[in-house]
Amino acid sequence: MTRRIPRATVARLPAYLRHLDSLGPGQQTVQSSDLASASGVNAAKVRKDLSYIGATGVRGVGYDVEELRNLILRRLGLSTDLTVVLIGAGNLGSALARYKGFDNRGFHIVSVYDIDPKRVGKRIAGIEIRHLDRLEEDLERNPADIGIIATPASEAQGVADRLIAAGIPGILNFAPTVIRVPPGATVRQVDLATELQILAFYLGSRRETGSTSSLPERWRSG
Amino acid sequence: MTRRIPRATVARLPAYLRHLDSLGPGQQTVQSSDLASASGVNAAKVRKDLSYIGATGVRGVGYDVEELRNLILRRLGLSTDLTVVLIGAGNLGSALARYKGFDNRGFHIVSVYDIDPKRVGKRIAGIEIRHLDRLEEDLERNPADIGIIATPASEAQGVADRLIAAGIPGILNFAPTVIRVPPGATVRQVDLATELQILAFYLGSRRETGSTSSLPERWRSG
DNA sequence: TAGATTGTTAATCGATTAACAATC
DNA sequence: TAGATTGTTAATCGATTAACAATC
Missing domain, CATH: 3.40.50.720 (NAD(P)-binding Rossmann-like Domain)
Structure with missing residues (x-):
């Protein structure tokens, strides 16, 4: 029943949890697409991740926020402090x-x-x-x-x-x-x-390719 | 010539750099196996990573510490502060x-x-x-x-x-x-x-499988 | 030459994603 | 029923690793 949860999935569960915690009490359901945009991944990946932890949603509706939150907490081993x-x-x-x-x-x-x-x-x-x-x-x-x-x-x-x-x-x-x-x-x-050194790499390649000019208008400096 | 450097490689370069910086001035060469054990990866992966950034070692000897250090700094975009x-x-x-x-x-x-x-x-x-x-x-x-x-x-x-x-x-x-x-x-x-939440997951699974008893003798508590 | 270690290939593994049938 | 979204398959992609020929 409980298959092994991939490392990459485990690393994303806290981000999903953070999004669920940010929702108002009025929000009773959440869609994979919401979780995806809030944590910067693909919606298919979210659904796959959730299926790994045994979460089930309702087709046409989404996932129950409270139920999903509790399940993620339990799977992360955070049911107790x-x-x-x-x-x-x-x-x-x-x-x-x-x-x-x-x-x-x-x-x-x-x-x-x-x-x-x-x-x-x-x-x-x-x-x-x-x-x-x-x-x-x-x-x-x-x-x-x-x-x-x-x-x-x-x-x-x-x-x-x-x-x-x-x-x-x-x-x-x-x-x-x-x-x-x-x-x-x-x-x-x-x-x-x-972390800063890794960041520096991506700045470096940006400078070399001169991609500043490809930034959307509102982001351009000056 | 300069192929694209994979993300995973970029993320490991700082660890290699840290190891090179930790070596005494007497150490003029370093082997892929040293870098591997110092950064927790496989020696083949180290050699692959280094080949991505264009580093070349000497067969039977290893890599020149100073040269490699400078190359990693340059590739990370850290030649200047x-x-x-x-x-x-x-x-x-x-x-x-x-x-x-x-x-x-x-x-x-x-x-x-x-x-x-x-x-x-x-x-x-x-x-x-x-x-x-x-x-x-x-x-x-x-x-x-x-x-x-x-x-x-x-x-x-x-x-x-x-x-x-x-x-x-x-x-x-x-x-x-x-x-x-x-x-x-x-x-x-x-x-x-x-980070703590991800860590909690791995503690959790450890508790469930009762793997404490499989720890080597010197690590067991009590 | 003998010993050591690189550089690279090819196989494997794991993660991601598009796509769509299932179904609420 | 019509519309929406899940759950899963299958294809793809990228990363890892064993293994060994090349060569210092």
Whole structure:
């Protein structure tokens, strides 16, 4: 019954969810074409994605918004809230600790760790910064679902090893380095500078081909 | 000669670059297998990627580190530094303004904008926060290459429209909403909560299949 | 020459899309 | 019934990989 869900489909489900959340309470149904234009894909792909997760719509009508929303949440494993520990209370780590988009969507940062004595003991967004030495004992008492790494690159692999040894199955890594985890654990990598570098490539090719002049009138500069 | 470089290849070039940058000055050559293990892909794929950008190695030896580094930089359009404007000096925006990884890799944030009177006039990382009303006149005087959007979702599309009308060809969007740009312009989307949601899926399937017990000994918790 | 590693082919795999029958 | 939209097939496209000849 539940076939394997392709990676590319999983990566699009949050976008569908975001669109469903943006609809007013009056909107009881949604069409594949709506979801498609709201998430920048083809309508056929939306229907295929939804069929992978076992969603069924009504021909001539569309999909029930509430039902679809619940199904996506369930399939993503978000039926219950998840707890998160954050390692690294520097510049980026502090911003992540304060970021409202996590709590809003059911990800609760329960503790923040650092090794800098100037930071340990202070609070960010109401959460006390604890010394990284406490990580294992804390996690033994209160297991968490996800670890976010916002340390310098040099520390990232070591921190990841400790998180996984302490039973954390999933890591979101913001340090600009690839980290290795054993089978069964999962990492996702977000590298901010890499995003700009990829963007630079597409600007570069645009400049070379001189495609500025092919921009529609209203978009042209000057 | 220069064939089109596949999207997936472009997305991996920054990872190769990062590995080359991590090598000591003693390392004059690098093998496809090194690059592969450092960036989590197959060695054949590395060689294919490198052949797309026109890199040539020496059979039995490998690739020249310095030459390869320069070639990747050139192909990504990073031979010269790029200028960046940042819109939104809130929590995340401020962290991005202070993020050292941008400047280090040749992306210079030249100005920061906000509409909140409590923020306008203050400084982050030495850069004065200007009122968003000034955006167009500033960009006319000093064109920029990239705009980073770190506003609330509700403002993101409007800001993107203004950036593009003012001649900015590339946007990195951190607001949790899809933004549309005309052909010729490029957007990349980074949605922090989406990353956690995708991660949650893989934890979920792990829990269901009970694969904890298949983890190698040293990784098991407890 | 012997050993090593590239460069490329060909097979495979997975994702995307057009198109249309099914059916509300 | 007529109109609309799903669900799925089949074709296409693009990315990945094993394998090995080429060659330093």
